[in-house]
Amino acid sequence: MIGVLIFPDFQILDASGPISVFEIAGRYAKSPASIRLIAAEPGPVRSSSGVEMLARKFGSPSAITTLVIAGGDGVEAAARNPCTLSFVRAVAKRGTRVASVCSGTFILAEAGLLDGRRATTHWVRTRQFLATYPAVKLEPDQIFVRDGSIWSSAGITAGIDLALAMVAEDHGEEIVQKTARQLVLYHRRSGGQSQFSSLLELKAPTGRFGPLLTWAREHLGTRLTVADLADRAGMSARHFTRAFVAETGTTPSKAIERLRIEVARSRVQSSSEAIERVAEATGFRDPERMRRAFIRAFGQPPQSLRRSARAG
Known part of the structure; x- marks a missing residue:
């Protein structure tokens, strides 16, 4: 199951972008993806735009095969939530693929998953991130970064690039190219952020x-x-x-x-x-x-x- 972690005041495209990629890729691969929105508290979760998405409460970490963490205005509060941090650590401890979109990197860093690792985040957040998490090897110009089982991506739409890279790893080049064409996207964007x-x-x-x-x-x-x-x-x-x-x-x-x-x-x-x-x-x-x-x-x-x- 692909879990997409959201919280109050999350950026809606951070969640919906990767979800669309996984949905379309699963269709082409004839292996529909099981995708679930999850949050510390179940029910409607209000995004920074005011639009709400319905999430389930965190379940068993063992049920997650890929965890994608959204970013957004509410990320600092989410990164202080012990329930959220405990769940993210438990998922990562199993060796499960864990990823962040945009400022969701702050949750990974606060959970201690990025110390000594390479990562990226939205360019607007670079100065704050460097000051707060000096042990992280931040690569601010990258669209996304993979360090072992931990992935991170830059601002907002870069979560789509990250999801496409995951599709390439899971299903191969043919499926990712079909997915990108369906979304009217380059499947490998040139240039850094x-x-x-x-x-x-x-x-x-x-x-x-x-x-x-x-x-x-x-x-x-x-x-x-x-x-x-x-x-x-x-x-x-x-x-x-x-x-x-x-x-x-x-x-x-x-x-x-x-x-x-x-x-x-x-x-x-x-x-x-x-x-x-x-x-x-x-x-x-x-x-x-x-x-x-x-x-x-x-x-x-x-x-x-x-x-x-x-x-x-």
């Missing part, structure tokens, strides 16, 4: 590292390692990296790559400049390296973006 974060107002970066990012944007053709950036910021590399992630929700290396991508995209789309020259000028050096970065960020190579811009 930093592309959606506030850091990416990069034309006029603000905050503590705004001047550094402005300087970096003006020097993309030079080497810009973490050590170089930390030295310019007057900090040790380790302290700089942690402070930068807490401030921006992404790593220094990812931020510099994104700066390179944005400048390169502008040059690719607005000029006839050779792709090789654009790669050199923006610090990618190798056109193939730039091509891979474009595919991660935009799902298509530079040449395709140029053709689209010209057609438009």
Whole structure:
């Protein structure tokens, strides 16, 4: 049975997104999924939107084959609920696959399931999460992260990406591709969540590292390692990296790559400049390296973006 754990003021898409994925995949696999909404208290559970979903009370942990924990405005209160934490620990203790969507990661962390493990959460929550759970190896740019039997995903719709990855593991590529097509989705989304974060107002970066990012944007053709950036910021590399992630929700290396991508995209789309020259000028050096970065960020190579811009 797939259990989807909710609580008062949960984000409704955190629950309904994965549920839809599992439902459709089960139909294609000719093995209908048994899905159950569960909560610390049975009955109607009000989401942050005001819409209610009917949940059953936590049952036996042994009945759960996959546990998906929603996030939302009420996650802090849920993470303080001894009943919820005890149930999550009991499920995980059996080696059962346990996953969080968005800020549901806070419940996993509060239950002690993420200490020393890799995880992710919504980019808005990065600073709070790092301060509260320093023992967790947070990877803020990932859409979802798997560390053993513990899975975590970024903001809201990333729960759909996580559920599709689980379907691929359970049923194989054919079923997950059919499921994604039915949902009108890419079954593997390109790029990390930093592309959606506030850091990416990069034309006029603000905050503590705004001047550094402005300087970096003006020097993309030079080497810009973490050590170089930390030295310019007057900090040790380790302290700089942690402070930068807490401030921006992404790593220094990812931020510099994104700066390179944005400048390169502008040059690719607005000029006839050779792709090789654009790669050199923006610090990618190798056109193939730039091509891979474009595919991660935009799902298509530079040449395709140029053709689209010209057609438009």
